[in-house]
Amino acid sequence: MPSLAAPDSLILLIYAFFMLAAGFSLKPAMTGSREFMQAGRTLPGWLCGMAMLGAGLGSQEVLGMGAAGARYGLASVGFFALGSIPAMLFAGLYLMPVFYGSNSAGDSGNKMIRSIPEYLGLRFDRKTRVLNAFLFAAMSIFGAGIALYALARIFVALHVFDRVANTFNLPPAGVLLLAMGLPLALVLAYVLLGGLGAAMYNQAMQFCLTLAGLLPAVLLGLKRIGGWNGLKAAVPVETLHAPMPGAHPMGAGAIVLVLAVGLVVGGGIWCTDFRLLQTAMAAKNVESAQRSPIIAAAVRLFVPFIVVAPGLIAVALPTPHTSIVIHNDNGVIYHEITVVPPAVEAGIGLVPAKADADGKPIRSADGHAELDYAMATPNLILEFLPAGLLGLGVSALLACLMSGVAASVTSFSTVFTCDIFQQLLARNAADKRLLAVARWAAVGGALLAFGAASAAIRLDSILDAMLLVFAIVNAPLFAVLLLAAFWKRATGHGAFAGLTAGAAAALLHHGLALPRGDQPGIHGGWIAALIHPSSELVLGLSTATLAFLVSLLTAAVVSVFTKARPENDLEGLVHSLVRRDPANAKWWKRPEAMAAAILVAAIAVNLILI
């Protein structure tokens, strides 16, 4: 197994040093809660866009998209791009002007919005705000925990932290805790020092570093299998031209359905998730806030390929087998034996099978080995990067982990401070106190995330759990935010009912549906298995779509029967009531033109790949 050479460790240390340096250099500027939680609202749009990309490219995305590439082929590029890019453009053009609110507390009362729950509080009422704050806080902790565990497991399999663990004489279980604790401690250190600003400066850097570490592995892998044509020849045709993941080739109806699902998932992430939106809300003015998701979308166009390709290449390579090479050297016969663990031999290409405690491959009921697709991208990095570049590759994995976890920690801290502490415990707290609370909330959030990660060790399918949480929290919230931003008539009672009904519908559907061949439990079917979707992914996506629709309908119906707020209360909070300056820029400089160009490019990329 690989051990890190001196230049590898040097690169890792330099990376860690730069992360901390950002924290230290922003520390003097952290004079108030606004500086800490919103980076003082002074950042330019391009930096917010880069930070948003970093926050959106966590370890779950990097491992998950590599896994999707290995499992579903090149079409998953289209799936991820389709879901994310329209949603990002929509968020930039239409939602940011509403969410951003106004930059100064002075001009129109209290319209300085610090978080999505705070927006809900201003637009609707206190109960909606507090409900969403608690749901979001739980989700961000859970998400950070899963992201930590998902990558720590791989670091242990790759023996990255073995040397550190050996010097402290840690038992094997301690290595996993160390692999989760070290990156988390580093994140917490720079967040405590420099707040959201440091997190965002680092996210921009981490995004570039992730790509810089993955790209050489992709290029070398492509060279080994004979370039683009070699890849096409090595991957079975069905994989390369497979329809969207989980869908059956059923013609136009299925494509429309998949598009709708993609829009719900994409919108649930890029239009509602405060972990991503907090970066745009730290922009220096509303124009920059609008521009940041659009800039992010332009760069994001090229990202899916770089993250999906490692998975594609990993399955296309030959599977390693235990081999004995006999050669004769001046009459002396040498036996060179390369031993490959059985779980690796049972895999496809560089994707190993899941192994049980004895290292034997786990097989499903029909005898096929269950593959550990999350290992595809890390194994490709190990296979191709020589000493030196390997340090960069490991830094890339570490960088994507830390950017995602930092987004969770800062957003948890902001939501806890503004929407839970200030709302429920101390309405008139002084700013100094808020700053202290925000710092303690970051510590608490990190500790809870560590606890969640330790709990995830015992959960066998964390991805299913994540899809369920998404369906309960994000999908209903997307529906409610759409109504809040575009329908003046939507009311607080409606929003509250919508959020609750959506979450209940998600739970109910998950309880009644069980994918074929699964045990009732976290996979679904814990009430009664009445519906049988074809895979876990289909279950997750249909649960989210159902939650979205139920929430939309409930919120709309209840709103119609309850009393709406007068229009002058809603100024700046609904899209049609946002004060706009007359458009004076040339038409090609306007965000709409930029967004249209990106959309056309995204469609072109999809047509080429599918």
Added chain:
Amino acid sequence: MFYDPRISMGMLFTLIGTILTAFGLSTRSNIDVYAKSTGIDANLWWGLVLLVFGIIVLTLGRRGQAKLEKEKK
């Protein structure tokens, strides 16, 4: 904005690029190291790419920083 983030980003990539290039040059003749990377001295080439990228970003960042300080005054 606190300072132009392109300065630190440029410094990071310049530094990593330099290390990789130097390591690539010193192990150029070592076949064992590059058996993994299909015989290419990947450290040298990718190090050079990152070095160029780092220097460009650093230059842009220094320009941005100068502008920022002018605005502050």
